[in-house]
Amino acid sequence: MIALSVRDLSLAIGRTNIVDAISFDVAPGEVLALVGESGCGKSVTAQAIMRLLPAAIRQTGGEITLGATSLSNLPARAMRDLRGRQIAMIFQEPQSALDPLATVGNQIAEALRQPLAKVRAEVRQMLVEVGISDPDRRIDQHPFELSGGMCQRVMIAIALIARPAVLIADEPTTALDVTIQAQILALLRRLAAERQTAVVLITHDMGVVADIADRVAVMYAGRVAETGPTAAVFATPAHPYTALLLASIPRLSDVPKSALAVIDGQVPQPADYGAGCRFAGRCPRADRRCVAETPALRPVADGRLVACFHPVGG
Amino acid sequence: METILEITDLCVHFPGRGGAPVRAVDGVSLHIAPGETLGLVGESGCGKSTIANAAVGLLAPTSGRVVVAGTDIVGASPRLLREVRAQVQMVFQDPITSLNPRMTIGTAIGESLLVRGRAAGAALRARVGELLQEVGLRPDHADRYPHQFSGGQRQRVVIARALALRPALLVCDEAVSALDVSVRAQILNLLVALQARYGMAMLFVSHDLAVVRHVCDRVAVMYLGQLAEIAPRDALFASPRHPYTRALIAAVPDPDPAVQRARVSVPLVGEIPSPANPPPGCRFHTRCPVAVARCAVDVPALRSVGAAMVACHLA
Amino acid sequence: MRRISLGTALIFAGLLAFIVAAIGADVFASNDPLRQSLLLRLRPPGTATATAYFPLGTDDLGRDLLARILYGARASLMVAALSVSVSLLVGVTLGLMAGWFGGWVSIVAMRAVDTMLSIPAILLAVLTVAVLGPGFFNLVLVLGLTRWPRYTRVAYAQTLQVAALPYVRAAEMAGCGPGRILLRHVLPNIAGPLMVVATSEFGLMILFEASLSFLGLGIQPPYPSWGSIMSAGRQYVVRAWWLTAFPGACLFGVVLCVNLFGDWLRDRVDPRSQGR
Numbered sequence: 001m002i003a004l005s006v007r008d009l010s011l012a013i014g015r016t017n018i019v020d021a022i023s024f025d026v027a028p029g030e031v032l033a034l035v036g037e038s039g040c041g042k043s044v045t046a047q048a049i050m051r052l053l054p055a056a057i058r059q060t061g062g063e064i065t066l067g068a069t070s071l072s073n074l075p076a077r078a079m080r081d082l083r084g085r086q087i088a089m090i091f092q093e094p095q096s097a098l099d100p101l102a103t104v105g106n107q108i109a110e111a112l113r114q115p116l117a118k119v120r121a122e123v124r125q126m127l128v129e130v131g132i133s134d135p136d137r138r139i140d141q142h143p144f145e146l147s148g149g150m151c152q153r154v155m156i157a158i159a160l161i162a163r164p165a166v167l168i169a170d171e172p173t174t175a176l177d178v179t180i181q182a183q184i185l186a187l188l189r190r191l192a193a194e195r196q197t198a199v200v201l202i203t204h205d206m207g208v209v210a211d212i213a214d215r216v217a218v219m220y221a222g223r224v225a226e227t228g229p230t231a232a233v234f235a236t237p238a239h240p241y242t243a244l245l246l247a248s249i250p251r252l253s254d255v256p257k258s259a260l261a262v263i264d265g266q267v268p269q270p271a272d273y274g275a276g277c278r279f280a281g282r283c284p285r286a287d288r289r290c291v292a293e294t295p296a297l298r299p300v301a302d303g304r305l306v307a308c309f310h311p312v313g314g
Numbered sequence: 315m316e317t318i319l320e321i322t323d324l325c326v327h328f329p330g331r332g333g334a335p336v337r338a339v340d341g342v343s344l345h346i347a348p349g350e351t352l353g354l355v356g357e358s359g360c361g362k363s364t365i366a367n368a369a370v371g372l373l374a375p376t377s378g379r380v381v382v383a384g385t386d387i388v389g390a391s392p393r394l395l396r397e398v399r400a401q402v403q404m405v406f407q408d409p410i411t412s413l414n415p416r417m418t419i420g421t422a423i424g425e426s427l428l429v430r431g432r433a434a435g436a437a438l439r440a441r442v443g444e445l446l447q448e449v450g451l452r453p454d455h456a457d458r459y460p461h462q463f464s465g466g467q468r469q470r471v472v473i474a475r476a477l478a479l480r481p482a483l484l485v486c487d488e489a490v491s492a493l494d495v496s497v498r499a500q501i502l503n504l505l506v507a508l509q510a511r512y513g514m515a516m517l518f519v520s521h522d523l524a525v526v527r528h529v530c531d532r533v534a535v536m537y538l539g540q541l542a543e544i545a546p547r548d549a550l551f552a553s554p555r556h557p558y559t560r561a562l563i564a565a566v567p568d569p570d571p572a573v574q575r576a577r578v579s580v581p582l583v584g585e586i587p588s589p590a591n592p593p594p595g596c597r598f599h600t601r602c603p604v605a606v607a608r609c610a611v612d613v614p615a616l617r618s619v620g621a622a623m624v625a626c627h628l629a
Numbered sequence: 630m631r632r633i634s635l636g637t638a639l640i641f642a643g644l645l646a647f648i649v650a651a652i653g654a655d656v657f658a659s660n661d662p663l664r665q666s667l668l669l670r671l672r673p674p675g676t677a678t679a680t681a682y683f684p685l686g687t688d689d690l691g692r693d694l695l696a697r698i699l700y701g702a703r704a705s706l707m708v709a710a711l712s713v714s715v716s717l718l719v720g721v722t723l724g725l726m727a728g729w730f731g732g733w734v735s736i737v738a739m740r741a742v743d744t745m746l747s748i749p750a751i752l753l754a755v756l757t758v759a760v761l762g763p764g765f766f767n768l769v770l771v772l773g774l775t776r777w778p779r780y781t782r783v784a785y786a787q788t789l790q791v792a793a794l795p796y797v798r799a800a801e802m803a804g805c806g807p808g809r810i811l812l813r814h815v816l817p818n819i820a821g822p823l824m825v826v827a828t829s830e831f832g833l834m835i836l837f838e839a840s841l842s843f844l845g846l847g848i849q850p851p852y853p854s855w856g857s858i859m860s861a862g863r864q865y866v867v868r869a870w871w872l873t874a875f876p877g878a879c880l881f882g883v884v885l886c887v888n889l890f891g892d893w894l895r896d897r898v899d900p901r902s903q904g905r
Contacts, residue, residue: 036493037495037497038494039493133584177357178523178565178566179562179601181563181577182581183581185567204495207567207574210568210571210575211574226537229570230571234569234572245495246569249499249524249526252524252527256508256528256530259506260499260501263499266497267494294441372802399803404802405793411794411796414800415818424797425803426803429803429805430804476799476802479803
């Protein structure tokens with residue numbers, strides 16, 4: 001069973017293609033991480049799923065299906081009804097995503113489209129579930145009275161109270177401190193499993209992916225470079241980009257002051273995307289074919305797909 | 315013992331909204347030996363950036379002493395401060411706002427040499443070219459403007475600017491936090507290589523423990539304006555003594571699912587209290603998994619335990 | 630390449646026409662704007678004699694209206710440009726210093742701004758001219774020295790913002806003095822918003838010059854100004870509409886163009902549309 005399916009999604013600014021035919025599925029209760037560096041297209045993909053793209057960005061192709069409903073041709077009104085009920089989203093800056101003038105309780109009740117008085121018990125229960133201590137007091141407080149971590153818990157409560165099938169989490173812990181991040185990740189993992197919510201987690205942090213994602217899609221310059229079960233991708237990365245990216249992260253287990261692996265050069269700008277593999281310009285394994293032809297995603301070991309002519313170890 | 319930076323009983327209080335001052339830094343002492351890298355870690359609001367700014371004289375402390383290369387800079391005249399800053403330079407977090415958008419990077423890098431009369435004309439240009447090469451850029455980049463560079467390249471320019479005066483101490487305030495993973499590795503390698511070549515000391519402020527472990531010799535852990543623990547790197551990571559240090563290390567997600575999922579870490583409960591109203595006794599006791607009654611009353615002093623200095627009654 | 634819309638092109642054309650007319654007044658005017666001829670009083674537009682042609686007619690002293698409007702444009706441009714320069718210099722200097730040094734410097738500067746802004750501008754100008762006497766230079770001085778507070782406000786707020794940025798911290802660390810920091814690091818980065826203010830002030834200055842000259846406190850007869858032409862034409866509105874209609878239309882058109890240009894400039898310097 002599949003909660004959310006994205007097929008060949010393409011996005012463009014004007015005539016410049018920024019996301020190129022990406023596909024993925026998420027099952028109920030599963031956490032899929034879209035991971036990549038800035039400019040890889042992970043956040044616009046999330047916005048495209050929510051149909052909340054900025055005016056300058058157009059969807060030029062592909063199909064997004066939520067359960068049995070195709071979102072791409074849904075009227076705006078029907079889409080509005082789906083948001084919050086079937087598919088919800090949480091953001092990087094919880095404090096700016098909340099309405100500063102409304103109380104926590106009112107904002108959560110709004111997700112149920114009910115007055116707070118009518119659903120107060122339910123809202124209170126949700127606050128307990130997201131781990132907010134003293135819910136009877138917090139329910140009537142305003143966002144400025146809460147810390148960043150608590151605001152993110154409130155965001156999660158708003159997102160999940162209507163029991164949506166899919167939760168999009170766009171860098172949900174990036175603005176938080178590590179000890180708070182650990183709390184929020186544990187909370188997301190528990191709620192996704194308990195409520196069988198499919199989670200699409202957008203992040204740049206490989207540590208976060210390793211912590212909670214069941215499957216991962218590594219994105220580079222608007223394409224999926226590699227996708228598969230998290231354990232397999234991290235243990236034996238097949239795409240040279242994934243391998244180098246993992247090797248470039250300082251770890252608590254490596255030799256201090258040793259040279260970290262680096263990826264030479266920079267991520268290309270969308271206007272400079274060539275005909276071939278977009279990583280070819282920085283790839284130590286690239287040859288002439290990589291510059292001329294676009295590698296398609298093809299299966300390798302352990303249920304993985306990789307878009308590379310010369311995968312690592314293959 | 316010879317030190318390049320010696321901070322004694324530093325307090326920095328800011329006026330708070332509700333009358334009570336925000337005690338951003340409250341009685342911190344630390345020192346850095348020449349050529350040494352001290353890491354300063356902690357979560358937001360712990361006062362680590364405030365210390366970095368006080369160490370270079372960009373912020374006037376409420377009380378305490380900040381001695382840079384033998385000169386106390388607290389209350390120093392602008393003239394004396396200018397002298398001292400030839401010895402200490404800073405790299406900032408955001409490579410976008412760290413460079414004047416209307417000034418070529420060559421002018422920015424050479425500015426300190428020019429205004430201090432160290433070099434001018436062709437000699438200045440040559441020196442700027444050398445500095446650009448040292449950080450992995452080309453001399454002909456000097457005439458370009460910041461917007462023509464990527465984030466990683468800008469941070470290289472910022473480092474070149476900080477190195478122009480050959481400082482004895484480089485203060486890095488979250489210098490790699492705003493960079494992408496692959497670019498962050500480039501900049502970390504550069505900093506380690508430059509330090510090996512020039513032997514300057516570094517105060518490396520970061521919230522990222524793995525990064526701090528990678529570049530530092532000693533590490534100071536801060537919580538709510540005070541030092542929790544300060545110890546040599548290997549001792550700190552191998553046997554953290556303060557419960558907060560332990561929690562902090564445990565909270566860093568390891569980018570290896572096999573390791574990460576095998577860990578039995580209990581996330582720290584509770585929120586970070588406000589520095590305007592810190593808890594009495596040990597400031598960490600409200601979140602501490604091992605706190606006892608005494609912790610809520612007595613302020614623990616920093617004391618030697620093995621190779622470390624720890625502020626905990628139970629260490 | 631940025632494409633310029635038709636509307637923007639029209640604004641530029643209007644401004645260019647004004648500036649060219651003002652600078653080249655002696656080239657475009659076929660008649661001397663001061664030469665009177667009582668035989669040719671209040672002739673309608675299009676009047677031709679054996680020796681001269683008056684496309685816009687003549688005024689109550691028989692002078693060529695076109696020539697007077699062209700020379701009036703020159704007066705407008707010079708008064709506006711000079712007074713904007715004076716107030717820009719005074720206002721920006723005060724704003725930069727208040728923003729950078731803070732403390733009593735900012736208290737004194739900003740209270741002076743509040744004081745200036747609470748005095749009715751026209752009244753102040755009338756009083757000053759009454760004391761100093763009318764004339765071109767006094768007019769520039771009065772406008773220049775009463776219109777600086779807006780620049781100070783903008784420069785002050787912008788300086789506070791820019792001074793907090795790391796590159797200004799870095800300039801301090803490099804050893805730059807306040808002068809170099811303000812001129813090389815702060816001023817170039819706050820110039821955009823200041824230019825927007827200067828543009829809207831430029832339009833206002835043109836209106837002020839016309840108003841004061843209308844009241845007889847600006848450019849003195851026999852030299853022409855749009856304000857004084859209209860003032861003289863006021864009593865002949867019914868008999869000789871062209872005396873008020875043409876300079877009025879010029880005034881309206883030029884100030885409108887300046888204001889639209891200001892809006893265009895504002896969009897261009899908006900930090901959100903800049904690549905930073």
